[in-house]
Amino acid sequence: MKLKVIDFLFGACKIKATGTFLERIINIATQKGIFLRSITTSGEKSITFTVSRRGAEMLLNEPLCEGIEIEIVEKSGLPYIFSARKGRRVALFAPLLIMVFLFLSTQIIWHVNVIDATREEEELILAELKKLGVKKGAFKFTIDQSHVKNRILIDNPSLMWLWVDLKGASAIVKFAPRDMAPPLYDENEFYNVYSTRDAVITKITATNGVAKVKVGDTVLKGQLLIEGTMPEDGESIKYIHATGEVLGSVWEEKTVIIPKKKEIRTPNGEKVEHLSIKFKNFLVKLYINSSISYPDYDIIENNRIIVPFGPLFTKKEYIAVDVTYEENNIPLMQKAYESEFYASLTDKGYSINYKESLINDKGDSVHLTMRALCEEPVATERRMNLGENYSGTDN
Amino acid sequence: MAETKKKAKGLLSRAEGVLDVAQGTLNNLPNITLYGTSLVEIDNFRSLLDFSEGSVRVNTTDGIVRLDGIALHLAYMTDESIAVKGSIKNLSFE
Numbered sequence: 001m002k003l004k005v006i007d008f009l010f011g012a013c014k015i016k017a018t019g020t021f022l023e024r025i026i027n028i029a030t031q032k033g034i035f036l037r038s039i040t041t042s043g044e045k046s047i048t049f050t051v052s053r054r055g056a057e058m059l060l061n062e063p064l065c066e067g068i069e070i071e072i073v074e075k076s077g078l079p080y081i082f083s084a085r086k087g088r089r090v091a092l093f094a095p096l097l098i099m100v101f102l103f104l105s106t107q108i109i110w111h112v113n114v115i116d117a118t119r120e121e122e123e124l125i126l127a128e129l130k131k132l133g134v135k136k137g138a139f140k141f142t143i144d145q146s147h148v149k150n151r152i153l154i155d156n157p158s159l160m161w162l163w164v165d166l167k168g169a170s171a172i173v174k175f176a177p178r179d180m181a182p183p184l185y186d187e188n189e190f191y192n193v194y195s196t197r198d199a200v201i202t203k204i205t206a207t208n209g210v211a212k213v214k215v216g217d218t219v220l221k222g223q224l225l226i227e228g229t230m231p232e233d234g235e236s237i238k239y240i241h242a243t244g245e246v247l248g249s250v251w252e253e254k255t256v257i258i259p260k261k262k263e264i265r266t267p268n269g270e271k272v273e274h275l276s277i278k279f280k281n282f283l284v285k286l287y288i289n290s291s292i293s294y295p296d297y298d299i300i301e302n303n304r305i306i307v308p309f310g311p312l313f314t315k316k317e318y319i320a321v322d323v324t325y326e327e328n329n330i331p332l333m334q335k336a337y338e339s340e341f342y343a344s345l346t347d348k349g350y351s352i353n354y355k356e357s358l359i360n361d362k363g364d365s366v367h368l369t370m371r372a373l374c375e376e377p378v379a380t381e382r383r384m385n386l387g388e389n390y391s392g393t394d395n
Numbered sequence: 396m397a398e399t400k401k402k403a404k405g406l407l408s409r410a411e412g413v414l415d416v417a418q419g420t421l422n423n424l425p426n427i428t429l430y431g432t433s434l435v436e437i438d439n440f441r442s443l444l445d446f447s448e449g450s451v452r453v454n455t456t457d458g459i460v461r462l463d464g465i466a467l468h469l470a471y472m473t474d475e476s477i478a479v480k481g482s483i484k485n486l487s488f489e
Contacts (some may be wrong), residue, residue, distance in 0.1 A: 027442045030474050039469035041448050049469075 003037065011053035011077030014038075018046040019068035028065060034058060053079060109138050110169040117175070125173055128152045129164070140166050190239040190384040193226035195219045199248025199378045209242030219248065225379055239386065248378035249353065254341050255369045257362075258333050261325040270294060270320035279311035294320040334359070334368055341370045350374035425455035432483045435462060438476045443469075451479050452489075459489040 017025050022045070029036055034055040041047050051059065059070055112129060114122045129135065132148045145164050152162050160178040164171050193209065201217045209226040213219055228242035272293075275286040300317040338357060345352055354373035359366055411417070426438040437453055437460060444459060445452040446469065451462045467481035 023443045023446050026446070026469075026472060030472050033474065035471070035473055036469070037471040039446070039472060041446065041468070047446070 007050070007052070008077050011075070011079035012050055013053060013056035013072050014048060014050050014074040014076075015056060015059060016042070016046055016048045016071050016073045017068050018071075019065070020045060021065075022047045022068065025065045025068050025070075029055070029059065032058065048073060053077065106169060107140050108169060109134070109136060109140060109143075109166070109171045112136065112171045112173065114173040114175070117173075121175075121177065124156065125152070125159075125162070125175060128156065129171075129173065134164060134171055143171075185241045187241075189241065190228045190386060191241045191243075191381040192224055192228045192384055193242050193244055193246065193379045194382050195221055195223045195225055195246070195248070195378050196380050197221055197248065197250050197376075197378045199250045201225075201246065201378075202249050202375050203247040204244065205246075206242070206244040208240055209244065211244070219378070228384060239384065242381070244379065246377065246379035247375050250374055250376055250378065251371055252345055252350070252374050253369065253371045255367055256337050258328060258330060258337070258366045258368055260328055260330070260364055260366065262328050264324045264326055265296070265298060265321040266324065267298070267319050268322050272318040274316040274318070276314045276316075277311045278314055292318050296321050296323050330366055337368060338370055342372060345372055345374055348376070350376040424457050425460065427460065427486075429483075429486065432464075433480060434470070435479045435483060435486065436476060437479075440475075440477055443472070443477065448481075453477060457488075461485075461487045461489055463487075 019025075026036060026039065026047070026049070029051075034051055036049045036051055036055075039047060039049040056072060060072070063070070112126060112134060114125050117125065129148065129152070132151055134143055134148060143164070143166065145166070148164050149162055153159055158178055158180065160176045162173065162175040164173050166172075193206075198220050199218070201213050201215050201219060204211050204213060204215060204225065206226045209228045210230070212224050212227050219225065225246050226242045226244045228240045230238045230240055232238045273287075274290070277284045277286065297318045297320050300319065302315045302317075304313045304315070334357065338355075342352060342355065350372075352372045352374050356371050358369040358371070360369070423439050425440055428436040428438075430436070437455065439456065440460075441454040441456060443451070444454050448467055449463065449465070451467055451469070453460045453462075462479055462483055463485040464481050464483040467479055467483070470478040470480045472478070
């Protein structure tokens with residue numbers, strides 16, 4: 001058994017010797033220090049025996065006996081297995097390497113997706129995740145989902161719930177925003193209500209405090225509308241947190257410039273490509289002539305990552321265009337701009353009482369001014385500055 | 396010459412007796428070990444003289460050892476020992 005293991009590890013050959021007086025080769029090989037085993041006769045003029053790889057080389061390279069032919073019948077053992085697959089070592093290791101590469105690829109986050117988020121929410125969550133190591137290129141096993149969840153929820157009271165799901169190469173972030181309760185009034189802080197715009201007051205309801213203007217009054221921006229003071233016992237004044245709803249009639253205005261002619265750029269088929277490789281701050285240009293022979297062109301830039309975290313391959317296409325001009329349909333564009341403007345006002349909750357548009361011809365273009373008389377909230381609360389230790393009552 | 400050898404053998408044999416060591420240790424006599432009828436080991440042999448399935452002849456310092464049997468083959472052979480396997484029917488000295 002031990003011999004079989006040694007033969008397998010170091011290689012062994014089964015050799016056939018053919019000729020007369022075959023005992024000679026057995027004796028001479030033994031004297032040379034070659035260890036023979038399993039010596040059997042196979043016919044009258046031939047014997048077979050097993051020798052080590054080195055012994056076989058000795059027997060083949062130095063013919064020991066004249067008139068005796070030696071041939072290898074069978075080779076066995078690891079050295080022969082490897083030498084038979086010498087040219088296929090790459091084929092042997094390539095699948096292994098590919099498997100390792102694929103495994104590592106699946107362990108890396110390639111994409112962080114925040115589901116059902118506005119742009120602001122997405123930016124906030126991505127920034128928080130980045131701080132905690134959840135970003136493109138991070139290894140999945142380095143992310144502790146519970147820790148990420150807890151940390152983000154503690155640091156961001158605007159979020160009620162959040163969870164990071166690691167699926168494949170993506171980190172999918174699900175969250176629920178918190179419905180923020182209205183701020184509690186601090187009894188030690190006193191506010192007045194002021195106007196945010198120049199307006200004509202159309203409605204004023206002072207829920208706390210004293211109204212200083214009435215419906216129909218024209219107010220300027222910053223003017224006091226509701227005062228946070230209450231007269232108490234004749235002479236003393238009690239300061240309070242003034243609140244209330246104040247609506248005013250305000251002119252909303254927007255001006256857009258509409259060019260009379262629009263430019264039409266038609267590709268004429270000519271194209272120049274500039275290839276370059278960018279790695280960190282190094283840019284390698286793969287082109288010689290950087291000048292463009294035609295005057296009008298559009299640029300299309302494509303960036304492609306060759307190897308993950310490696311250099312960035314950039315292809316810039318300069319597409320030659322023929323520039324022509326066409327008359328713009330001014331009335332049609334005016335309608336489009338107007339409907340867009342008025343829709344933006346109603347989206348804010350303003351009620352429009354009157355609309356008008358003014359067109360001013362400026363030669364190459366038309367200046368369209370759109371105006372709307374809206375009824376909208378014009379009040380804002382502002383803290384009174386009465387000193388730090390003020391108790392709320394003046395005598 | 397032959398007498399001198401014989402005398403030397405006798406001396407060595409006596410020395411083995413005096414020293415109380417195994418016979419053949421000093422004068423390099425063949426050591427033949429028979430394991431049942433299936434294996435024979437011969438140490439201190441000189442050379443293999445004849446080898447076939449029916450018989451094996453081995454030259455030793457003490458003469459030629461002949462093995463007769465069926466399906467005989469050499470299990471291994473080194474410069475010191477030889478092992479014959481098979482169904483051994485007869486062991487003789489020539």
